[in-house]
Amino acid sequence: MDIKTLHDADIIGITTAKNAFDTLATAFGQHVENWQSEVVNRLHNSQWTGTAADHANTRMQNLENELKAAQQEIGLVSRALQDAYDGFAAAQAHLISALDDAKTAGLTVAPDGGITWDNDPKSPTFAGHGAPEHAKQIQDRITAALNEADHADQTINARLGHLATNASNGTGLDSATAKADTDAANALQQIPAAGTDPNSVKGWWNGLTDEQQQRMILNHPDQIGNLDGIPAAVRDKANQTNLKNLIQDRNNQLKNLGPAPKQYLDPAETNGGPVENPDYTEWKRKRDTLKEQLAGFQSIQDRLDGKVDNGLGGPGSNPPLLLLGIGDQGQGRAIISWGDPDKAKNVSSLVPGLNSTMAGVGGGDAMTAKRVYDSAVSSAQINHDTPSVASVFWLGYDAPQLEGSGPSVLMQDRAEEGGAAYNKFLNGLRATHEGEPAHMTAQGHSYGSLVVGKATQQPGGLPVDDIVLVGSPGVGVDKASQLGIGADHVYVGTAKYDPIAMAPAPGMFVPGWAAVEAITNPDGLWHGTDPASQGFGAQRFSVADGSVGDSHDNYFGKDDKGGDSLPNIGKIVSGHGNTITREDPR
Known part of the structure; x- marks a missing residue:
């Protein structure tokens, strides 16, 4: 033409x-x-x-x-x-x-x-x-x-x-x-249903004319933006529209709540004791939920608008920031990427863990993925490669919270659900990638490592080349070889004073269980064998010892307290895992 x-x-x-x-x-x-x-x-x-x-x-x-x-x-x-x-x-x-x-x-x-x-x-x-x-x-x-x-x-x-x-x-x-x-x-x-095989979704999308595609984005941004198998640039465009719609919807709902009912019932109705009005209790619950959701969505919008420091100007200069997922399901869903995963030669996808929230994606939590991006770019340059990196922060599940969700961090149901979604997401990245297949790395931090472990157990396995686990409470299997990509491609970093590594968690919460666990599996953690143990069989890389108070959050270079952790992760993501600084398993 x-x-x-x-x-x-x-x-x-x-x-x-x-x-x-x-x-x-x-x-x-x-x-x-x-x-x-x-x-x-x-x-x-x-x-x-x-x-x-x-x-x-x-x-x-x-x-x-x-x-x-x-x-x-x-x-x-x-x-x-x-x-x-x-x-x-x-x-x-x-x-x-x-x-x-x-x-x-x-x-x-x-x-x-x-x-x-x-x-x-x-x-x-x-x-x-x-x-x-x-x-x-x-x-x-x-x-x-x-x-x-x-x-x-x-x-x-x-x-x-x-x-x-x-x-x-x-x-x-x-x-x-x-x-x-x-x-x-x-x-x-x-539009194909959510969960449809990403390759089928890709075929459907490619079968539309550009005009039909634009109509889909305009009329159904919430579905198109969150459908695995749709190109990353298209998802970003649809999700940016949907994000604005979600913000407007929350503002409208807050406005329509009306004034607060009186907080307490009349003393005559309660025999004189102060009793909170049920209508007020429900009104406040709705208001607080809407405000929390609005704050999360707005924080992500502020980051996309450049109102939040993205740490640009470093080794990775100014990569595009793409919104690959946004939604109000459960605690909220948000997936962002520094760099375009459809074009990059090296693609990393990080699953966060305990206490991760949508507001955190817009706040500082998602900067872990940006620091991974910068580290991978530096590693590529050191190895005389042309840097080509995309680093994803994937909050596509309900992460356990210390407050409000009980002992969910001890359970595996959230990881099961998240693992299935994460597997589909990475298969989507495989389907839409342009040119030669990318070198893909799955990363899990804290409870997020269990999500990654569950994702590897889905039919067909996890379509990645390497797996990085840091601060892991266990991944649901007892051997690195059970993750489906070969033990030599499973990398583990655990700080000496990380509370996760210091205690076999079953004994922390169920004393009677501790003795049994110690006998049957001395390397056991909350969710299986300690990935940092010799028996697990993964490659362990060097990280700073840290302290009980901060080591669990320092694997990605926060406050420069992670030691070799972030540089090692960058080497793995850039395809140079053979150059990591190693540490002996426990």
Whole structure:
């Protein structure tokens, strides 16, 4: 596709063809009805019986099925032509808009896409000092419009080619074929359900024209933005829209709560004792929940808007910050990425643990992923590689909280649910990655390491090359080899004074259990064998000893107290795990 072809395309002809097929489908439908009433029904109502009658009735029924199938196929041609018109019309409009803006800015666009302008400040047609930047923007818009037209051309050509083949070889007369074709056309208008195989989602998305894709993003940002198998840049665009919708919704709900009911019941109703009004209690509960959700969503919006320090300007300079997931399920969902995981050669996905919240993603917690990004970039540079990194902070589950969720940190139900979601997310990154497969690293901190462990036990395993576990209370298995990627690719960092590493947790909470646990599994932690133990069989890397008060949170270089931890993680993420500073297992 070139500029002149798209600009001059008479797409009205597509509408003319579409209308013709509509007319044909209508006329064909009338013929089917006439056949039914004039031939089939008369035959059924006749007194004709016997073998010949049975054969005739069977043939009539088969012919009726063929006619109905043909009618469906004709209708599918019309639908494909309508989608073609919509796709080409959108691409053409985008191109014309870019060309008009170029003319207004004093830029001249050549047929081959080259852009020139008057660069003489003394000339009456001087395009201005910002011309180079304007030209780059116009060039990008023109390229996008041409790509949009190419995409529409390819997808529609495939659909029409399939229908033409059916027509030429007679398969379009088969009821099953017509039904399958109709189902496929209908599926293009239906968003796959959450949890659908990411490769199937990718195929569905690629089967849409650009115009259809834009309509999906506009009309269903909450679904598109959180669907594994959708490209990262698209998810970011949809989620940024959905985030604004979530913020507006919480503000509206707070406004609609109305004034607070009186806090206490009248003394006469309670025999004189101060008793809180149930209406007030419920009002306050709703208000506090909405405020907490709003604060979390707004903190993420502030980070995306650059109102929060992202630690940019370091080794990783200014990577794009993408919002790959946002939602209000449970405690809230938020997934952000420094760098585009669809384009990076090295992709890390960190699962946080105990006390992680949506507000923390917008606050300082998610900076762990940014520090991993910077460390991996530094490692690549040291090893004379061209840095190409994406670092994801994945809060796609309800992390246990010390307050409000009881002993959930001792349970595995949240990890089971989170592990299934995390597995699907990483399979989605595999499906949408461009070019050669990325080197992918799964990371789990604290309870998040149990989530990673559970994710490895899903059907098909976890599609990663390396696993990093830090501050782990156990991962649900007793051997590194059981994580499915080979023990040599499982790396563990545990600080000497990390409380998680200092106590076999069952004994901390259930004294009678401690003795049994110590006998049956001296390396046991809350959720299986201690990953830092020799018996687990992973590679242990050096970290700072730390102190009981801070070591659990310092694996990612917070306050520069993590020692070798963050540099080692950066080496693993960048594909240089063989260069880590090692430490002997316990």
